[in-house]
Amino acid sequence: MNAYIFPGQGAQFSGMGLDLYEKSPLAQELFERANDILGFHITDIMFQGSAEDLKQTKVTQPAIFLHSVILAKTIGDNFKPDMVAGHSLGEFSALVANGALTFEDGLNLVSQRAQAMQKACELQPSTMAAVLGLDDDIVEKVCAMTEGVVVAANYNCPGQLVISGEIEAINKACETLKEEGARRALVLPVGGAFHSPMMEPAREELASAIENTNFSKPNCPIYQNVTASAITDENEIKGNLISQLTAPVRWTQSVQQMVADGATHFTEVGPGRVLQGLVKKIHKEAETSSASLDSNA
Known part of the structure; x- marks a missing residue:
């Protein structure tokens, strides 16, 4: 079975999407429509x-969303997912790709999400840190015992x-994690504590936008970050999308469940190859590739 996966923030690069714009009239039309919806020329920046x-x-x-969604749409008949998943922001791309959201509604929600997250970051300084070389349960235990x-x-x-949270709490946790044997515990250059309780103001703001958006029955299941399970019910999809801002991204568990449900090939749709690397570390036998207009992957 074919799983299509969609990257999140951090996959952007200068020049992204230009090849699609130059090669595909459909891509050109969708990019211009995006400029109108957003009210500024995102194509110039991309x-x-x-x-x-x-x-x-x-x-x-919006840039990562547009690159992923427009690529999926321009591959046309060759885009035949049996299941989809997206990492954080990528979940919105996946929901447009599997027909649950329209292009316009997906872009509007992503734009509102970005602005709501920015506002939440400005309310209270916060950050994230990458922890390498420790079992999940040890990391969870250290988080639970750290003040803040x-x-x-x-x-x-x-x-x-x-890990994600208040700056002081993250720094303390990193020290403890190194003592526990972490290979690395490194604070990341990000704007705030995504997927943590610090994003509650953004979750509240986005909740009303999601509730007021029409979702259709998807044409294949989406494995959502919050549950790491196959979802096809529109109301469940909405609820999980709202929860996503303050809940963890269960990417490891999502890929494991997709494999258990029959996924053998994972195609990454959008900028970069980060997700393919993660899939290989989660399930060595999985086949991976990048979607491409040229190869019609």
Whole structure:
């Protein structure tokens, strides 16, 4: 079975999407429509902007979403997923790809999500840290015993977990994790504590936008970050999307469940190859590839 996976924040690069725009009239039309919806020329920043320009939250999330969704749409008949999943932001791309959301609604929600997260980051300084070389349960235990807000945020693959929370609590947890034998416990250059209770203001803001958006029956299951299980019910999808901002991304568990449900090939749709690397670390036997307009993958 074919699983299609969609990357999240951090996969952006200068020049992203330009090849699609130049080669596909459909891609060109969708990019121009995105400029109109967003009210600014995101294509200029994607195609010619610097890495610094692409780091702006209002740009980063819509840019990655557009690259993924437009690529999926331009592959056309060759895009035949049996299941989909997306890492954090990538969940919105996956929901457009499997027909649960329209292109316009997906882009609007992603734009609102980016702005709500930015506002939440500005309310209280917070951060994230990558922890390498420890079992999940040890990381969870250290988070629980550390004073302040610090939680497991991204279960990326065995031995790679990202924690999220208040700056002081993250620094303390990193020290303890190194004492516990972590190969690395490194604070990340991110704007805030994503997928933690610190995102509660953003969750509240996004909840009303999601509730007021029409979701259709998807044409294949999505394995959502919050549950790591196959979901096809529109109301469940909505509820999980709302919970996602303050809940951990269970990527390891999602891939394991997809494999258990019959996934043999994982195609990454969008910028970068990070997810393919994670899939290989979770399940060595899995076949992986990147979607491409040229190869019609």
